[in-house]
Amino acid sequence: MSDRKNLERVVPIGVLAEQTGVKVETIRYYEQVELLPPPERTEGNQRRYGRRHVERLAFIKHARDLGFSVDSIRTLLKLSDNPELPCDQAHAISVAHLGEVRHKIARLRSLEKELERIAATCSGGVSACDCAIIEALADHSQCAHH
């Protein structure tokens, strides 16, 4: 039984960081804000993580990459820890987030258009422009969006 503990690969924080692509400092931060439960420690007080931690951190990383807030992730994790709870909440969070993402995309597209226009008017020749970019930024009226 103490064998089993040794068979599960138990890793220090640096290895966990490498495996998940989350920085060491960020891992400690996640522990501090109670996203990641405190792991076991060595005699010398160093963190040692098991497979559960790797999985949980991967979940967190993935969700953060998808743009979920730490707070949403906390809820999602609570749901995943207690499967008896209804998953309506998880669905609601995802759908809300999808809405936000779409909204952001739409806004960025129109910004892209405007930046293209602005950057094109002054194509970098030092002489000819004086200065279209600044004028464009000053003059909101040329701007196409809503």
Add this chain to the structure above:
Amino acid sequence: MSDRKNLERVVPIGVLAEQTGVKVETIRYYEQVELLPPPERTEGNQRRYGRRHVERLAFIKHARDLGFSVDSIRTLLKLSDNPELPCDQAHAISVAHLGEVRHKIARLRSLEKELERIAATCSGGVSACDCAIIEALADHSQCAHH
């Protein structure tokens, strides 16, 4: 001449906020970080803004809406204040920013796709899912992006 001062509509901070869509606190913050020059004050120490301030703040607002950092805006404003300086910098800033915007759009598109997939697997029925969203977030391998 003191007439002229009265003819230019001189407005308190709340009105400036309303006219530009920038919050009162944010205006004071911009003054603090030297984006907006300190305006005149009344006897009782309240800020009174003129047309120049309205224009400058509109410039700042527009640039912020476009996602330029406060630091970039500081540079842009310096260029616009000193038209004798080459506008290469302004162009470089815009082009760099356009690159960033395009990158963000690309990332958000792939996130949108994934969120759609995730949200679709659990369409909100309380019973059938246990819970696809959480599984999807836990399992990075299903994820399509690089």
Add this chain to the structure above:
DNA sequence: ATACAATCTGAAGTGACTAGAGGTTCAAGA
């Protein structure tokens, strides 16, 4: 004259980390 909304300052809080100081522990080579 009085009420009350708007304004003032300065400090602290937000989110999600990131960086640094100053000390301790672990693992590998001599």
Add this chain to the structure above:
DNA sequence: TCTTGAACCTCTAGTCACTTCAGATTGTAT
């Protein structure tokens, strides 16, 4: 076994672009 030196520890403070708050003062309409 001893000794490096990389990795680890805690705690504090800094980042960005604001936002919020407390507590005091001012401007304006009745």
